[in-house]
């Protein structure tokens with residue numbers, strides 16, 4: 001188990017697990033909001049196709065479904081279209 005933060009909230013996740021799955025299992029249900037309407041988005045395809053799982057990980061916007069959990073990750077919801 002390792003500690004990460006999501007939007008400032010400390011979470012304990014299983015190291016090496018798929019990040020999107022681990023966040024969902026930890027109760028995170030909104031990974032980002034759409035830039036136009038602000039509608040909430042969460043992982044849908046879990047295979048890198050839909051981009052609904054975009055998060056900012058240590059300053060870089062990435063698909064959570066294609067990332068694995070590592071110790072100390074600082075994860076945030078991306079802001080606006082410039083991050084996508």
Ligand code: FES
Nearest residue numbers: 046048050051065
């Ligand atoms: S859940 Fe679709 S790209 Fe990650």
